[in-house]
Amino acid sequence: MSTQKIDKRFGTIAIEKRFIAQEELLEALKIQIAEELAGNERRLIGQILIDNGHITVEQIDEVLIAMGLL
Numbered sequence: 001m002s003t004q005k006i007d008k009r010f011g012t013i014a015i016e017k018r019f020i021a022q023e024e025l026l027e028a029l030k031i032q033i034a035e036e037l038a039g040n041e042r043r044l045i046g047q048i049l050i051d052n053g054h055i056t057v058e059q060i061d062e063v064l065i066a067m068g069l070l
Contacts, residue, residue: 008066008067010044010045010046010063010064010067011025011028011029011045013063013066013067014049014055014059014063017059017062017063017066019055019059019062019063020049020054020055024049024052024054025045025049027052028045028048028049028052028054029045031043031048031052032045032048046060046063
């Protein structure tokens with residue numbers, strides 16, 4: 001990841017673009033935390049959202065473009 005400042009987080013932008021609902025983001029965050037506490041490798045929020053069927057790869061790319069990461 002670049003050292004540039006990212007003004008908005010992935011989930012915030014995905015909600016603003018109406019790709020996901022706030023509840024879906026909160027569910028993904030809970031999963032991410034639970035997995036980390038269990039000692040599993042950290043998965044990105046976008047990957048969790050894809051695995052749960054809440055977002056597409058194309059939508060993730062659009063969010064990353066909005067973040068200036070693609």
